[in-house]
Amino acid sequence: xxxxxxxxxSATDIMVxxxxxxxxxxxxxxxxxxHVNINREYGNTAEIVHDKQSKIIIAGSGMLTxxxxxxxxxxxxxxxxxxxxxxxxxxxxxxxxxxxxxxxELKIHGKYYPVKAKIVExxxxxxxxxxxxxxxxxxxxxxxxxxxxxVHGEPSxxxxxxxxxxxxxxxxxxxxxKDMEVVC
Numbered sequence: 001x002x003x004x005x006x007x008x009x010s011a012t013d014i015m016v017x018x019x020x021x022x023x024x025x026x027x028x029x030x031x032x033x034x035h036v037n038i039n040r041e042y043g044n045t046a047e048i049v050h051d052k053q054s055k056i057i058i059a060g061s062g063m064l065t066x067x068x069x070x071x072x073x074x075x076x077x078x079x080x081x082x083x084x085x086x087x088x089x090x091x092x093x094x095x096x097x098x099x100x101x102x103x104x105e106l107k108i109h110g111k112y113y114p115v116k117a118k119i120v121e122x123x124x125x126x127x128x129x130x131x132x133x134x135x136x137x138x139x140x141x142x143x144x145x146x147x148x149x150x151v152h153g154e155p156s157x158x159x160x161x162x163x164x165x166x167x168x169x170x171x172x173x174x175x176x177x178k179d180m181e182v183v184c
Contacts, residue, residue, distance in 0.1 A: 002048055004039040004068050005060035012038065042068065049075045062088060064095035070108050077106060082117040089128075091154060131161055138169060148173045 003009060012033060019026035036058075039048060045068050048057070059069035064086075073095075076082045090096030095106055099119045105112045129137065138144065148171055150158045155177070162173040 001035060001056045001058070002037045002039060003058040004045055004048060004072075005058065006040055008058065008060050009038045009040050045071055063090050063097070064099070073106065074108050074111075074113055077117045078114050080116040080118070083120055084117050085120050085122055087122045131157075131164060134161065135164060135168060138165065138171070144169065144171060147171065150175045151177070 003012070012029075015022060015024075016026060016029045016033065019029050022029075024032075039045065048055075049071055057072050059067065059072055061067035061069040064070070064073065073084070077084065084099065086096055086100060090100055095108070098106060099115065100121055102119070103115055105114050107113075138148070148165060150162060150173060153161070155175075158175050158177070162175055165171055165173050
């Protein structure tokens with residue numbers, strides 16, 4: 001089992017160090033990660049890719065938009081003996097959504113790769129709050145923000161959240177999407 005994600009490695013370090021704030025004690029965290037090879041260096045990724053022994057790779061990129069996971073996909077998605085397990089929401093227009101929609105090929109770094117690996121979706125693990133949870137979180141501020149910037153999400157969901165915040169909380173909201181500001 002190999003975790004090839006600097007962010008996941010750092011998050012794991014935090015979970016172990018502050019285990020008292022989780023439902024898993026520190027000894028159990030240490031036992032879990034004892035069985036995981038944590039790669040923090042990009043230079044080691046090529047070595048892992050070319051090692052053809054059976055393995056489980058944990059490589060983060062929420063919607064397969066970038067990161068080390070792309071190196072694994074380029075080398076392994078064309079093999080019908082492999083499985084790509086997709087965890088979490090995959091927005092329209094992303095590689096992750098394309099795989100869930102049974103695309104027969106995937107474009108990575110300008111080249112097309114045939115999809116022969118089995119694609120499996122694991123649902124129910126998204127860590128994002130929903131609209132009502134976000135509204136309640138904002139309500140709890142003793143001194144509410146003077147303005148809110150929405151920077152991540154589906155356009156229709158962002159617009160609905162913007163309207164809800166402005167209507168219910170009377171706080172101005174701007175939607176910022178990929179270097180493009182939408183002033184509302």
